[in-house]
Amino acid sequence: MTADELKKQAAYAALDHITTGGIIGVGTGSTVNHFIDALATIKHKIDGAVSSSIVSTKRLEEHGITVFDLNETGTIASYVDGADESNHLLQLVKGGGGALTREKIIAAASEKFVCIADSSKLVDVLGTFPLPVEVVPMSRSYVAREIVKLGGQPVYREGFITDNSNVILDVHGLTIMEPIALEKTLNNIVGVVTNGLFAMRPADVLLLGSEDGTQIVHAN
Numbered sequence: 001m002t003a004d005e006l007k008k009q010a011a012y013a014a015l016d017h018i019t020t021g022g023i024i025g026v027g028t029g030s031t032v033n034h035f036i037d038a039l040a041t042i043k044h045k046i047d048g049a050v051s052s053s054i055v056s057t058k059r060l061e062e063h064g065i066t067v068f069d070l071n072e073t074g075t076i077a078s079y080v081d082g083a084d085e086s087n088h089l090l091q092l093v094k095g096g097g098g099a100l101t102r103e104k105i106i107a108a109a110s111e112k113f114v115c116i117a118d119s120s121k122l123v124d125v126l127g128t129f130p131l132p133v134e135v136v137p138m139s140r141s142y143v144a145r146e147i148v149k150l151g152g153q154p155v156y157r158e159g160f161i162t163d164n165s166n167v168i169l170d171v172h173g174l175t176i177m178e179p180i181a182l183e184k185t186l187n188n189i190v191g192v193v194t195n196g197l198f199a200m201r202p203a204d205v206l207l208l209g210s211e212d213g214t215q216i217v218h219a220n
Contacts, residue, residue, distance in 0.1 A: 004030070006118035006209030007082075011035040013207050013214040017114045019077035020045040023068055025106040026060065027081025028053040028099035031116050035080050036060055050076055052102040054163050070109060079110035083117050083203070084129040084196070090115065090203040090219045091179045095132030095196030098162050104194055107201050115203035119210040122217065126179055130155070130170035132196040137167050139191020146189045147171055150182075166193055 001009075011034035018024055026036060026049045036056065039049070040063035048066035050073055051057040057067050070076075081103055085093040092115060094100055107113050133154070135143045144154040147169065157168040176182055179199035186195040206217040 001211055003118050003120070007031040007116070008034040009209035009214055010116040010118065010207045012038045013209075014038070014080050014114050014116050015042060017078070017112075017205060017207065018080060019112070021047070022077050023047050023073050024049045025076040025079030025110050026051050026056050027079070027103050027106070028056050029082040029097045031082035031118075032056060032080065033059060035116060036063065036065075039063070040065065050106055052081070052106050053097070053099040070106060076106065076110040078112045078114060079106050080114045080116060081107070083115050083121055083198075085123050085126050086115060086117065086121055086203065086206055087123060087126050087179070088217075088220055090206050090217070091126065092198040092203060093126050093129050093131055093176075093196050094198055095134070095168070096129070098132065098134075098157070098160055098168055100132055100196045101134050101162065101164055101194050104198065104201070107198060112205075113201070113203045115206045117206065117208055119208040119215065122206070122208060126176040126197075127174040130172045131174055131176070132157075133169045133171060133186060134162055134164070134166050134193040134195070135169055136191050136193065140167055140169065143189055143191045144169055147186070150185065164193065
């Protein structure tokens, strides 16, 4: 099976892990695109969705799924999103698509966070995938210097602007042994909007598409 087929497998499996009858939180990315297509098959069972990006909103609306503002909905029962990396505690690195801030907001506002990915995304230690950090544009150089002090190698994601009109620094060279501590440290740098570590609010269940079927992983 191709990587895309494995993503699709995990995405469709997520339908068994969401709470229907209400509003579903929806993330962003190639795996989530498959989930949106899957969600369209049961759209008569949900009231709509809260979306983490302009791209996901467009795809949801093309399927005839109503998209709500999070401020209108309150707590979301289920949130489904992908990941660039996950450790065995289901602490994640996210933001390869640049939607990390809105993703983190919806995850925080959700009772259950279902992460969907192919099996290659499960790792023992986070950090091989560059860690995205969303920053206010005028703070980019300052934040980069502070990240260097922490041992990271920040690279400006040129030509990319987030849906919040900010920029991204992708941090290379980190071996993330203490994800919660690093998440807090990075967020405390003035000018950082948020970073792509989802450690304080990890996933509740991880669905991994594999050659042997969908693996269900709970935090251990």
